[in-house]
Amino acid sequence: MIRVGGWAEPLTDYFSREISWLAFNARVLALADDADVPLLEQARYLSIFATNLDEFVQVRVSGLADRVAAELTERTLDGHTPAEQLSEVRRIAAELCAEQQRLFIEKLRPALAAEGIHLLTPDEITPDECAHLRDHFEQRVYPVLTPLAVDPGHPFPFISDLSLSLAVLMRDPVVSEQRFARVKVPDTLDRWVETSEGSCRFVALEDVIAAHLDKLFPGMEVLEHHSFRVTRNADLTLNDEDADDLLIAVQIELRRRRFQWAVRLEVADTMSDEVLDLLLRELNLRADALVRVRGPIDLSGLNEIADLPRPELTWPYWGGITEPELVAEDGPADFFKVLRSGDLLVHHPYSSFSKSVGALIRQAARDPAVLAIKLTLYRTSGDSPIIDALVAAAERGKQVAVLVELKARFDEAQNIGWAKRLEQAGAHVAYGLVGLKIHAKIAMIVREEPDGIRRYCHIGTGNYNHRT
Structure with a gap:
């Protein structure tokens, strides 16, 4: 297992960000060698490890190589120069790749053949x-x-x-x-x-x-x-402070x-x-x-x-539970009635995203009393029901405002597509903030009720993505 800090004899009290990330991916790789993990899930972990490492090389290794090419020698908080970090990162990555290949050839292929x-x-x-x-x-x-x-x-x-x-x-x-x-x-x-x-x-x-x-x-x-x-280097070199658009x-x-x-x-x-x-x-x-x-x-x-x-070779399907407060005898509960009585905590993936957060946004899109829906969007799925609900709300004449973070790495093109679709439906779209990356997951629903205007909010740590 790769040392989290990265260095056998650390020069400072700080970990290396890049080498600590490699230690994380080493733990992903270890799951592909875990006998308690179903066989096809072991294959999936090998796939996830490979995808993770690709993105690491595209961004982190590229960044180090950029600094080496620029002949920068300033030491980072872990006490090492860019050249020293790049050399160590490549050495560790090579070891992990060799282990990945060994697992595939010597363990996974024979185990799959036996099945x-x-x-x-x-x-x-x-x-x-x-x-x-x-x-x-x-x-x-x-x-x-x-x-x-x-x-x-x-x-x-x-x-x-x-x-x-x-x-x-x-x-x-x-x-x-x-x-x-x-x-x-x-x-x-x-x-x-x-x-x-x-x-x-x-x-x-x-x-x-x-x-x-x-x-x-x-x-x-x-x-x-x-x-x-x-x-290839896939890190965006965007100087958005100088960007007019x-x-x-x-x-x-x-x-x-x-x-x-x-x-x-x-x-x-x-x-x-x-x-x-x-x-x-x-x-x-x-x-x-x-x-x-x-x-x-x-x-x-x-x-x-x-x-x-081959379901016998995968994890059992988990659909997520629905909190008792969100279940009514004749179908989904009235979310606004539930939330007026107090806050509700849901824990994904144990709690179903589609039957809690997703259902809240869908219900708001259909509710005639809802005046506006405002939401921040960092990442979502390719067939997002959240986007569908926001489009439907805008087409029904509700005020829909969405902050779409265009700089969500490797989702930039997809987010541009979502932004254009929302704009075509009549939603107000903002493209992030200059100099900042908006990673927040927040939604606010504005509803007209007998006692006046009331705001309902969702504050989360996960993306508005029903698949993840």
């Missing part, structure tokens, strides 16, 4: 399965692929952030020249492909593509192929984010030095940004396996 769920390597596929996969490739995969070769007329292609790719080295037999090509593995298709319908035998999508490179490069001799993935400033930065510089290169451990040197050179990366992977790169796709309909 009839097989994650296969290419040499484990039968001839009949190969035929099925060839049909699948031609019908579902081949039309989506766009292979890009490098030659004097075609420079090295741009590799987008977190996109999984195949590096292909081939020879033109006519002129005996070697060429490099990159094939992007489509993220619009399932990562794990079933070898035949209902078989519960899966192979990684990149292996399916690799097995049919002859279709992509007819007449060429494929010498070698290896999977790789690039992680925060919405436009965030939209511009989101477009720039796609083309930020690379901070990590993950490669299959079989990759040759020739191909590796090419990638490092073209991506302008040093060897300390390299991560060699034993097994599939990017295990976040294990979510697909964790979602298989």
